[in-house]
Amino acid sequence: MPVVLEPIGIIRSCFKEKFGIPRQPGLVREARARLELLPPFDRPEAVRGLEGFSHIWIIFIFHANRQGTWKPTVRPPRLGGNRRIGVFASRSGFRPNPVGISAVELAGLRFPGERAVLDIRGSDLLDGTPVVDIKPYLPYSDSRPAAGAGYAPAPPDPQLPVLFSSRAQAACRCYRPGDGTDLQALITALLQADPRPAHHRANPCRRGYGFRIFDLDVRWRVQDAAIVVEAIVAARDENSDPGRRPDE
Amino acid sequence: MPVVLEPIGIIRSCFKEKFGIPRQPGLVREARARLELLPPFDRPEAVRGLEGFSHIWIIFIFHANRQGTWKPTVRPPRLGGNRRIGVFASRSGFRPNPVGISAVELAGLRFPGERAVLDIRGSDLLDGTPVVDIKPYLPYSDSRPAAGAGYAPAPPDPQLPVLFSSRAQAACRCYRPGDGTDLQALITALLQADPRPAHHRANPCRRGYGFRIFDLDVRWRVQDAAIVVEAIVAARDENSDPGRRPDE
Numbered sequence: 001m002p003v004v005l006e007p008i009g010i011i012r013s014c015f016k017e018k019f020g021i022p023r024q025p026g027l028v029r030e031a032r033a034r035l036e037l038l039p040p041f042d043r044p045e046a047v048r049g050l051e052g053f054s055h056i057w058i059i060f061i062f063h064a065n066r067q068g069t070w071k072p073t074v075r076p077p078r079l080g081g082n083r084r085i086g087v088f089a090s091r092s093g094f095r096p097n098p099v100g101i102s103a104v105e106l107a108g109l110r111f112p113g114e115r116a117v118l119d120i121r122g123s124d125l126l127d128g129t130p131v132v133d134i135k136p137y138l139p140y141s142d143s144r145p146a147a148g149a150g151y152a153p154a155p156p157d158p159q160l161p162v163l164f165s166s167r168a169q170a171a172c173r174c175y176r177p178g179d180g181t182d183l184q185a186l187i188t189a190l191l192q193a194d195p196r197p198a199h200h201r202a203n204p205c206r207r208g209y210g211f212r213i214f215d216l217d218v219r220w221r222v223q224d225a226a227i228v229v230e231a232i233v234a235a236r237d238e239n240s241d242p243g244r245r246p247d248e
Numbered sequence: 249m250p251v252v253l254e255p256i257g258i259i260r261s262c263f264k265e266k267f268g269i270p271r272q273p274g275l276v277r278e279a280r281a282r283l284e285l286l287p288p289f290d291r292p293e294a295v296r297g298l299e300g301f302s303h304i305w306i307i308f309i310f311h312a313n314r315q316g317t318w319k320p321t322v323r324p325p326r327l328g329g330n331r332r333i334g335v336f337a338s339r340s341g342f343r344p345n346p347v348g349i350s351a352v353e354l355a356g357l358r359f360p361g362e363r364a365v366l367d368i369r370g371s372d373l374l375d376g377t378p379v380v381d382i383k384p385y386l387p388y389s390d391s392r393p394a395a396g397a398g399y400a401p402a403p404p405d406p407q408l409p410v411l412f413s414s415r416a417q418a419a420c421r422c423y424r425p426g427d428g429t430d431l432q433a434l435i436t437a438l439l440q441a442d443p444r445p446a447h448h449r450a451n452p453c454r455r456g457y458g459f460r461i462f463d464l465d466v467r468w469r470v471q472d473a474a475i476v477v478e479a480i481v482a483a484r485d486e487n488s489d490p491g492r493r494p495d496e
Binding site: 001002003004005006007008024027041043045046047048049050051052053054055057059061072073084085086087088089090091095096097098099101103130132133134135136137138139140141142143144145146147148149150151152153154155 | 249250251252253254255256272275289291293294295296297298299300301302303305307309320321332333334335336337338339343344345346347349351378380381382383384385386387388389390391392393394395396397398399400401402403
């Protein structure tokens with residue numbers, strides 16, 4: 001008995017590709033996004049009372065993954081990418097049912113043209129992500145601060161300092177995203193999480209990396225035990241590949 | 249673009265009807281259940297590594313609700329059942345997409361006949377609930393103990409003492425559920441949450457109530473500022489109505 005879900009909203013976020021996105025929500029508070037509800041779910045009364053909650057659950061679909069390709073085991077980045085664990089012991093998007101849950105901060109509710117829009121912070125969601133539900137976060141039933149968490153007891157420590165070239169710093173001063181994001185703070189937080197594939201962290205190389213946020217390409221490399229943001233330039237095309245490295 | 253989900257498992261629990269079930273997970277630790285994975289998702293390697301986690305998320309379908317009947321507002325029991333809030337500001341099962349999330353304690357993993365079965369505690373799930381996903385609980389991204397929670401900042405206080413007639417007490421001693429549940433402790437915890445409809449709490453009456461757990465009918469009433477369990481008897485039929493009151 002399959003169950004059919006219909007999107008009730010869409011995420012609009014600065015994350016235009018998977019590479020660079022925080023691996024869990026809440027890690028990068030500077031990451032803002034908005035959730036635009038879709039008709040007929042966008043009526044203001046459908047979110048009445050939500051303004052009293054500081055956090056919400058977003059139940060979403062991993063839409064950028066190929067479907068029909070689940071495997072019983074996955075290799076989470078937290079284990080260096082070379083140990084396999086069960087798909088149900090992971091939060092990987094490659095799962096039998098491509099549903100994700102994300103606890104995010106509710107920064108505000110707006111009703112432009114009588115349609116509900118939620119402003120959120122601490123998002124880990126790709127632009128265009130379909131949302132199938134919103135629930136209030138209830139600390140007394142959702143919060144288990146002492147829960148034992150196997151191979152992922154804490155967020156990864158920031159490992160390398162993040163430095164900006166003067167050119168990149170100037171770009172941060174020039175570009176002001178409409179949603180008030182502090183671009184330099186956002187890029188710093190994203191890079192402190194070190195989005196490189198695990199085998200690159202183990203065997204560092206001087207190759208350049210890039211990811212796209214807003215309509216910008218952020219280009220960086222690892223050099224002398226630091227992550228150096230070399231340039232931030234206007235993205236040239238709409239369809240950038242996840243994980244693409246501009247210097248290759 | 250609708251999304252089709254396929255159940256990966258089924259809940260087997262003592263809760264045979266909605267009336268009496270804890271209103272949120274984690275409130276009644278004595279409530280045990282098992283999650284039986286379905287083929288082809290029941291292979292032991294699909295849960296490898298999960299044994300390191302004390303808590304898991306169960307993503308499930310509210311299967312006992314009529315579908316196609318969502319309304320933009322609901323009346324949560326926490327607000328006395330007479331104030332309407334938005335469906336997305338509630339955890340009600342009557343929602344556009346009937347998906348629920350439940351953080352429960354993982355009490356054990358078993359592999360009878362090479363098929364994965366999870367033993368859980370603190371369940372609020374109806375027997376037969378279809379499960380569409382299992383995820384490890386990650387305290388660093390899922391736990392927000394200080395989250396502000398609008399109209400539901402804390403679980404309802406236990407309001408009335410729960411007393412057992414000598415007949416009911418004897419029944420608790422005789423009936424030993426196979427999963428090791430302490431029946432008297434479970435019934436006490438369920439009744440301390442006071443499952444009566446809000447308008448009955450406001451205007452108490454001496455009518456009897458009943459709910460079904462395991463294959464037992466638990467019959468109780470409110471009397472002299474206490475909840476009195478009068479009898480625990482073998483259930484007579486398989487299809488009991490939710491909220492049915494045996495004395496009516």
